[in-house]
Amino acid sequence: MWEMIEEDARPELKDPVLLVSLSTSIQQYKALYSQARELGKFMLKSMKFEKFATLYSSAMPPLVMVSDDGIIRLSSTSFYRFRADRDVVLLAGDASPVEHQYEYCESVLGYAEKLGVRRVVSVGTRWTEEAGSPVASPAVKGFATDGNGVEELEKLGVEIIRDEPAPYFASLVVALAQKHGMRGYKLSVDHGEPTPHPLSVMQLLSVLQKMLGFEVETTHLGEVANKIAANLEGGNGTGSPPRRPDIYG
Numbered sequence: 080m081w082e083m084i085e086e087d088a089r090p091e092l093k094d095p096v097l098l099v100s101l102s103t104s105i106q107q108y109k110a111l112y113s114q115a116r117e118l119g120k121f122m123l124k125s126m127k128f129e130k131f132a133t134l135y136s137s138a139m140p141p142l143v144m145v146s147d148d149g150i151i152r153l154s155s156t157s158f159y160r161f162r163a164d165r166d167v168v169l170l171a172g173d174a175s176p177v178e179h180q181y182e183y184c185e186s187v188l189g190y191a192e193k194l195g196v197r198r199v200v201s202v203g204t205r206w207t208e209e210a211g212s213p214v215a216s217p218a219v220k221g222f223a224t225d226g227n228g229v230e231e232l233e234k235l236g237v238e239i240i241r242d243e244p245a246p247y248f249a250s251l252v253v254a255l256a257q258k259h260g261m262r263g264y265k266l267s268v269d270h271g272e273p274t275p276h277p278l279s280v281m282q283l284l285s286v287l288q289k290m291l292g293f294e295v296e297t298t299h300l301g302e303v304a305n306k307i308a309a310n311l312e313g314g315n316g317t318g319s320p321p322r323r324p325d326i327y328g
Contacts, residue, residue, distance in 0.1 A: 220269070
């Protein structure tokens, strides 16, 4: 697997926690399973994050991103820092890996270990559930690498996932975190809400704010959710609002 990490700087972090917020790039699944990507984009727009490193890898989709100006760049993910009592390191970007997922997890976790990360929170969507209501706020569900982690999630009101497989990168990175001496947590929602997924993002943020100790305004997400519900009630037949130039922009 080819990879490259470009560092702008290596920050001094305070008891950092890594928040992994990447979604699939596979076209037929993007509409259903893009909640983590949307969460990352919303946090970057709404909070004062500082980018300090970018990860390029052949595990990513074999494509380049073309701008409105016709200028290309490699698909990538980046590490961002939010300063707080406990620094939040956000891993966000174009997509989750499509190949070499174990190796990509090792790249992410190996770098996080150098940053002093001892806890990893990964966000994703369950792949084994029935579709939920398009207008109901989905419950946040999850699991952890040990019993203490499960108890923490329960105290936060997270419904514990039991006795089912949890596939792909967003879950693998949690399991492999334990091999690096880190406690890992997975936060999920069931699919069903039309894209974009403001209710899902709001629910995930409600847990993450308590879990990681930050605050972010979510009023705009509620407005977007109301518009989607109004479109559904109006019977436009699509289940989706009109295309916007960017998510929640």
